[in-house]
Amino acid sequence: MPATARPLHVSLVAIPDAVVSTLSGIYDVLGCFRMLAGADPSIPETPPFAIEIVAAQPGSVALVSGIPVEARRGVSEVVATDIVVVPSVLLGPEGWATGRYPEIVDWARRMHADGALLCSACSGVFLLAETGLFDDRETTVHWGYVPQFAKVFPRVPLSPQRVLVVSGEREELITSGASMTWHDLVLYLIARHVGATAAQTVARYFALQWHHDGLAPYIVFQGRTDHGDAAVADAQEWLATHFSVGSPVDEMVRRSGLAERTFKRRFTEATGFAPIDYVQRLRIEDAKRRLERTEAPADEIGWKVGYEDPAFFRRLFKRVTGMTPGAYRRRFQIPAFAR
Known part of the structure; x- marks a missing residue:
């Protein structure tokens, strides 16, 4: 100036x-x-x-x-x-x-x-x-x-x-x-x-x-729950503790008693996310917490949240968060003096 x-x-x-x-x-x-x-x-x-x-x-x-x-x-x-x-x-x-x-x-x-x-x-x-x-x-x-x-x-x-x-x-x-x-x-x-x-x-x-x-x-992912769709709310409640199981979308459809196309349409309308995208966001959110609070290798964390392919987990993690798992851990891991 x-x-x-x-x-x-x-x-x-x-x-x-x-x-x-x-x-x-x-x-x-x-x-x-x-x-x-x-x-x-x-x-x-x-x-x-x-x-x-x-x-x-x-x-x-x-x-x-x-x-x-x-x-x-x-x-x-x-x-x-x-x-x-x-x-x-x-x-x-x-x-x-x-x-x-x-x-x-x-x-x-x-x-x-x-x-x-x-x-x-x-x-x-x-x-x-x-x-x-x-x-x-x-x-x-x-x-x-x-x-x-x-x-x-x-x-x-x-x-x-x-x-x-x-x-x-x-x-x-x-x-x-x-x-x-x-x-x-x-x-x-x-x-x-x-x-x-x-x-x-x-x-x-x-x-x-x-x-x-x-x-x-x-950003901490929090799915919408104010939509008023009871079938979707039940699926969300189940998914909150079962997101790491194999084929969680198929299981949600089975539990809902709805036709697959009907369930996926209602889930997307209610939450703003397709069921598989919602599952992925929950898995990545859990992976973030594990990277912050543990010393477990990233590949092991990927397996624990539901991904058998480490490369796919890493690509998805970066797409959602904008950072690799290693970079995320370096930025957000709780320092040793605070644990």
């Missing part, structure tokens, strides 16, 4: 649903440049970002954990900003209730019209999606919130396996996926506005990591 350029104004939105760790982490990392000045040639002398916590009204905002943060201004006082960031929010079983923050939603829509980037960390996109600007735009969100999000915002296409999605005609709609991918969001903003070398310098200083492998390895 040229020394004469003005800092980009970042509006970090505080609402009572927000998670303090995400909000404070974004604030600290984007605001680190004054502290890092002189540490590396990539760090500009003038801080590139001016960060301000804003809220519906100025004053103290108690976040979802009960920890308060101070909003210097209400959004009605912020007539111009360059970047709007909504940190992750915590949802209860009832999901997201729309219409609670109309001032913030209207303000975000106006800021976007004036050229601002709209960014969300993880579930912060629930608030931004109320603007309607994410309709028909690819978006990511924490994989655990996909059913709740899709129910409230059916027009927003989701890619929960993606770490970061940049959409919009001006690449101005930026969403990050599960939880700690706010790291990727802030590093992206630094790379975009300050430079890739500066982003790497900041990443090294804070020991942040880009999630190069995407989020597929992190």
Whole structure:
């Protein structure tokens, strides 16, 4: 960033649903440049970002954990900003209730019209999606919130396996996926506005990591059970503890008493997965847990979850998770000091 350029104004939105760790982490990392000045040639002398916590009204905002943060201004006082960031929010079983923050939603829509980037960390996109600007735009969100999000915002296409999605005609709609991918969001903003070398310098200083492998390895498979089809639900319940047996689909068909074609059609309609694909996801999920928690060889794990052909197991594991079994173990195995 040229020394004469003005800092980009970042509006970090505080609402009572927000998670303090995400909000404070974004604030600290984007605001680190004054502290890092002189540490590396990539760090500009003038801080590139001016960060301000804003809220519906100025004053103290108690976040979802009960920890308060101070909003210097209400959004009605912020007539111009360059970047709007909504940190992750915590949802209860009832999901997201729309219409609670109309001032913030209207303000975000106006800021976007004036050229601002709209960014969300993880579930912060629930608030931004109320603007309607994410309709028909690819978006990511924490994989655990996909059913709740899709129910409230059916027009927003989701890619929960993606770490970061940049959409919009001006690449101005930026969403990050599960939880700690706010790291990727802030590093992206630094790379975009300050430079890739500066982003790497900041990443090294804070020991942040880009999630190069995407989020597929992190996603825990949970089959749908709210479909209301009793025959399919019975098959799912049986399969949860018998997925490793030989020919599990044939056994499910036999147990259901339905014609094979009828069972497969109803199973796919109810769960969103063909029976064999559902079996494979359960097997791979069990293999992931065994790789994390045991020292058993990958081929042995493949056999235990139902695959006699080690090569097929390895190919399937990589197709589902995006990583080989060995790479997955290196990334996710519980370290010895924690066992």
